Amino acid sequence: MKRPVFRFQEERLTDAPVALFRSRLADPASLPCLRSCPGLRPLEVEGEELVLRWHHSRFCAVEDGTLRVRPHEQGAHLLLNGRLRGWSGFLLLGVVRWRTETLLARLVREL
Numbered sequence: 001m002k003r004p005v006f007r008f009q010e011e012r013l014t015d016a017p018v019a020l021f022r023s024r025l026a027d028p029a030s031l032p033c034l035r036s037c038p039g040l041r042p043l044e045v046e047g048e049e050l051v052l053r054w055h056h057s058r059f060c061a062v063e064d065g066t067l068r069v070r071p072h073e074q075g076a077h078l079l080l081n082g083r084l085r086g087w088s089g090f091l092l093l094g095v096v097r098w099r100t101e102t103l104l105a106r107l108v109r110e111l
Contacts, residue, residue, distance in 0.1 A: 003085050003086050003087060004085070004086070004087065005083060005084070005085050006083070006084040006085075007081075007082065007083050007084075008080075008081075008082045008083075008084075009079070009080065009081050009082070010079075010080045010103070010104055011077070011078065011079050011080070011104075012077075012078045012104045012105070012108065013072060013074060013075070013076075013077055013078075014075050014076050014078060014108050015074055015075035016075050016076055016108065016111050017075060017076065018048070018050065018069055018070075018071050018075075018076050020111055021050055021069045021076055021111070022043075022045075022050055022069075024110075024111055025043045025050060025052055025067075025069070026043055028040050028043070028052060031107065031110050032106075032110060033103060033106035033107050033110055034052075034107070037054045037065060037103075038054065038056045039054045039055045039056030039063075040052065040053075040054045041053045041054065041055070048070065048071050049068055049069065049070050050068070050069040051066060051067070051068050051069075052066070052067040052068075053065065053066050053067075059086075060086050060087065061084055061085060061086030061087075062084070062085045062086055063082065063083070063084050063085075064082065064083045064085075065080070065081065065082040065083070066079075066080070066081045066082070067079070067080050067103075067107075068080075068081075078104050078107070078108075080103060080104055
């Protein structure tokens with residue numbers, strides 16, 4: 001039987017330089033807003049792009065997320081993608097959306 005998949009995406013432009021994100025995301029545990037994303041992997045650098053990924057299971061649902069920071073002429077372009085798989089996703093969708101909807105705004109504030 002197939003499992004339902006819920007996806008979310010958010011984008012934000014900021015005037016903070018990518019170098020600031022690189023230094024702060026090198027230790028994600030130092031940012032309180034990222035503590036709500038369990039299963040964080042180390043920061044990856046793909047060319048000029050910074051990538052922070054997380055993956056964890058909760059109540060038979062699997063959450064995958066990616067935070068990408070790309071250079072932009074005004075500063076940095078932040079892109080947050082996420083996916084929640086599993087039947088219990090119906091119950092967790094509200095919690096996950098509440099946590100991730102404000103993640104980029106909180107990240108920019110905490111820089």
